[in-house]
Amino acid sequence: MRLTLLYGALFIVSGTVLLAVTYLLVAGTTTSLILIDGTRDAPGGSRPPQVHHYMGDDAGAAGSPGNIDRQAEALHQQAEHTHQAMIDNLMFNAVIALAITSVVSIWLGWVVAGRVLRPLRSMTTTIQRITARNVHERLAVEGPRDELKDLADTVDGLLGRLETALDSHKRFVANAAHELRTPLTLEHALLEESLIDRDPTVDTFRTNFERLLAISKQQGRLLEALLFLSTSERGLDRPEPVDLAALADEAVQAVRPAADRRGLRLDARVAPACLEGDPVLVGRLVANLLDNALSYNVPDGRVDLTVGTRDGRAFLTAANTGQQVPEDQVDRLFHPFQRLDRSADDGHHGLGLSIVRSIVDAHGAALTARAGTDGGLVVDIVFPERHQLSGKHPKMAGTLPR
Template identity: 40%
Template sequence: MTIRAHLALVYGITFAVAATVLSVGVYLLTSTLSAPAQPPAATTSPSGTPSSAAHQAVADQGALPGLALAAGIALVAGLAVASVLGWVVAGRMLAPIKRITAIARDTASRNLHARVALAGPRDEIKELADTFDGMLARLERTFQSQRRFAANASHELLTPLTTGRAILEVAAATPAKCDVPVLIEQLLTVNRQSEQLVDTLLELARAEHGVVRATRTDLATVVEMALAQTRSEATERELAIEVVSAPAVVDGDPGLLDRLVVNLLRNAVRHNRPGGHVRLRLGSDEAGPVLTVSNTGPEVPADRLHELFEPFVRATPRTRGGHGLGMAIIRAVAEAHRGAVTVEPNPGGGLTVAVRLPALDDAQCRRNLGSA
C-alpha cells in the first residue's frame, strides 16, 4: 500500500471514528431528553380520545429509530467523501516527494544538472527539497573536479613519457651523433620529473584520506624542518626569508603538517620575483594556531583566487619544479585537521596564504596517545 493510500485510509478512519462518537452521543442525548421522567398517565379527553401529551410521548419514541438510520446513512456518506478528499489532499501533499524521487532517479543516470527547485512556503518538504538540491550541487562540483583532475593528471603523466620517447626516437634516428652521457642525463631528468609528479599525487591522496592517527605536534618544529628543505632554493633565487615563529601545538599528523608547510614555502619561493622576499608568521589566537606565508610574486586577479585550490591549476605560467598541486595539498591537509585556508592578494603582487588550525584538544590527544 502506498503512502498516499495510507494517508487517505487514516483520514477516512479518523472521520469515521469522530462521526460515530458524535452520532452515538447525539442519539443518547436525544433519547434521554425525549424520555419522560415518569411514564405519562393514560388520560383521555372528554370525547374519549388519548390526550396530546400521550400522543407527543409516543411520537418522540417513534422518531428515535429514524434518527439512528439517518445518522448511519450520513456516516457512510461522510466516510466516502472523507476518503476521497483524503486521497486528493494526500496526493497534493506528496507531489513534491514524487518530484524529488524523479530527480533522484534522473541523477542516478549521471544527470547532475537537474534540480527540484520547489516553490512554496518554507515547510519540512521544501527544506528537504532545498537540502537535496544543495547535495546535488556539491556532487556536481565534485564530479566536475574529479573529471578535470583525471584529465589533467593524464596530461601531466603523459608529458614526460612523450618527452622521453622523443629523445629516444632522435637518438635512434641519428645513432652516430648520439652522445650517450647526455642522453642518459636527459632521460634521468625526465624520469625524475615523473617520480616527482607521482610522489606529489600520492601526497594529495594521503592528505585527502585524512588523519589516521593524530599526535601532539609543535608547528614551530615543523616550520624549522620545512625551512631547511626550501632555504637553498630561496638562496638561488636571491630571496630573503623573514620568519617570526612562536610555539603552536596542535593534534595532527606530523608528516601531513610537514607537507603543508613545505608546499606553502615552495609556492612562495617559486612564484616570486628575483630579489623578492618571503614572510612567514606562526602564532596563535583564541581559535587556535595561525600560520601565514606571504610573498612578492606576480599579481593574481581576485576572481581567480578560488581556482588556485584546484589540482593542476596555476595562477601564473609554469615554473620550474611545479605541477600545480601545491595549493590543493595545502587545503586537503588543513581540512584533514579540521582547519581552513584563506588566500588574499597583496598590493603590488604576490599572495598571503593563512592556514588556521583548531585549538589543541586535550581529550582527543589523550585518546590518540593512549592508542599508540
Template identity: 40%
Template sequence: MSRPRALDARDVLSRLPFRTRLAVAFSALFLLAGTALLAFVVVLARYGTARQVAGIEAEPVGDGISLRKVDTTVRAVQDAALEQMVLWSGIGLIVMALLAGLTGWWLAGRALRPVAAVTEAARRIGDTNLDERLALTGPDDELHRLADTFDTMLDRLQRAFDSQRRFVANASHELRTPLAAQRASIEVGLADPLPGHLVGVRDDLLTTNREAEQLIAALLLLARSERGLEETEPVDPTGIIATSITELRPLAAEMAVEIHAPVGTLLPLNGDPVLLRHLITNLLRNAVQYNRPRGRVDVSLTGRTLTVTNTGGPVDPARLDDLFEPFRRLGQDRVGTTGHGLGLSIVRFIAHAHGAQVTARPGPDGGLRIGVTFP
C-alpha cells in the first residue's frame, strides 16, 4: 500500500511550480544534512561520555555503595544531557530548515527572474508588436544567452511577418489587376453578336475568370485574417447576419435549400467589421453550398454564440478537423461541388483573430453543426 502513496506524493510534487519545488528541495537537503550531522554528534557524544564514565569507574572512589551512586548519577546526567541536546538540536534544525526553504525561495525567484521575463514576453508579443525585445542585462551566463536567443528568434519572425505583409499588400494589386483586364478583354473581344459555338466558350472563360478572382480574394482574406487585428470597433452582428442571409437567398433558391431566420440575439462584439462580415458570410455560404436538395439551414444566436446547422449526408467525426484546413473538402458525401475549400479555413482564422472558439460536430440527421463563441 505504500507504493501508491509514494506515487501520489511524486505526482503532487510534479504539479508544484518549479520555484516551489526548488525551495522544498533546499529545505529537504538541509534537513537531511542536519539530521545526519545531529546523529553523528549524538553517537560521538554518547561514546565520549561512556568513555568518561568507564574511566571514573576504574578509579578508587571509596566503598561500593558510593561507586554505584556515582555511576547512577553520571548516567542520569548523561541521558538528560543527550535528551536536551537532541530536543533543542531538533527544534533548531527544523527552524533552520524553514529558513533554508525561505532563502531557497528567494534565491530561486532571483535566479528565475529572466526566465519569467522570457515567458511573459512570449505571452505578450504577437505579430503586431514583434519589435519588442527583452534586451536582458547582466552577466553573460546561460539565462542571458537564452534571452539573446529569444531576441534573435523575434528578429527572424519580424522579418518573416514583414515579408508576408508586403506580399499581401502587393498581391492585392498584382493579382487582381491582370484578372480584371482579362475579364474586360473577354467581354469586349467576345461581345455579342457571336456565332452560337462561341457563346459557350465566352461563358466558360468568364466563369473561369470569376472563379480565379474569387480564389485570389479568398486567399488574400485568409492571409489578412492570419495577421490578426490591427484596429477594432463595436460591431452589431445581428445586422451582418440579416444582410448575409439576404445575399445568399438566390444561391439557396438555386440549391433548393431553405434558410431559417436566426432565433435569439447575439450581443454586440468588438472587432473588425469587414472580417466579421466575411466570417458570417462564409459560414452561411458553406452551410448552403454543402447541403442536400430541399435541405435547410438553421441559424441560432445565444448570448455570444452563433450556431449554424445544415442538413446533408453523414460526416465522419474523425474528419471534422480536415474541414478547417485550406483546400480540404469532404466532397464524397456532400452535394456542393463548387468552391475552393477555403470557407471554413477563413472562418477559423477570423474567429481566432477575434479570440473566438469554433466548434463543429455532425448534425443529428446528417450535415454539420458549427458554433462560434466570441469572448
C-alpha cells in the first residue's frame, strides 16, 4: 500500500507540474491579426494591397488614422476570446485526463508493487517456516544478480552459520553431558559401595572419600574450563593493554616445578610484546598452551615457548615433543572434548586447546598449528596490531624487566 501511494503521488505531482508548464507556455503566446487593405486611392488609379499585421495589444492601433478602424479591434477581441476559450478547454480536458491516468497509474502501481514484493513475501514465508529442526533449508533464490538476490544469498549465509553454530552447540552439550555423567556414575558407585558394605572400616571409608575428593576436584576443573570457554566465546567487552611478556613469564614460573618433576626441559625465550585484549583470557591462553605441552609429552622431552614482536604484532609460539599427531587430526584437537587418545584417563577433558582457540577468536588473532617433527604440536599465535596507547601506560614501553 505504501509503495502504491508513493507511485501514485509521484505520478500526480509530475502530471500536475506538466500541466502547469503547458498552461504557462500556451497562455504566454500572443494572438496575431492580419488584415489586407485593397481599396483604390482615386478613379483610374490603384495601389497595391497593404498588409497590416497586429500582434497582441498592438491591434489597438488599428483604430488610428490611416489604418483599418474599429473592425480590426473587434476582430482582435474575438481572437482573444477564442484563444482564452481554447486554453480553458485544453486545461479542462487535461485535468480530466490527469484524473483518469492517475487512477490507472495507482492501479498499475498496486500491480507493480505486488510483483516487486512477491519475492520478499516468498522469502519471509520460507524464513518463518525454518526452525531448529529444518535449519538446513535455504531460500535458494535464482535469477539475475540484484538487491533481492543479494539479500537472499546473505540470509542463506546467515542460515549456514546458524546451522554450524547449532550443530556445534549440540555436540558441545552432548560431550559435556558425557564428561559429567562419567564421574557422577563413579561417585554413585563409591557411595553405594560404602552403604552395602556390611563390615565397613575406617580405611575403606577413607579410601572411598579420597577417591570421591579426587573426582570432585576433577569435576571442578571441568566446570571451570567450561566457564572459561563460555567467557572467551562471548568476546571482549573492553579491551585494555596487555603485557604478553609478563604473562608468559608468570606462566613459565608457575609450571616450571611440574616440568622438573616430569624430567622435561622448558625453554622460554621471552621478548617485549604488547597487545590489546583481556589480560585474564590471555593469561589463561598461555597457561593452557603450557599445560597441554607438559601433559602430552614424553620422558626427557622438551617444551619451547617463544614470545616477541613480529612486524609490529605480538606473537606467541609453543612447541613440544610428544606422541606423533597425524596432520588430519591437528584441527580436531582444537574442538571441545577432543583428545588424540579418547581412552586416556589423565584428568584432562579435551577443553584446553578449544579454550585457546576461543580466546584467539575473541582477540581477532591468527592461530596456526601443525604436527611437530619430533611429535607433539607447534602452535603459533599472532595477535592484531595494537592501537596507540597515547602514553597512558608507560610501563609497557621500552624493554621490560625480565
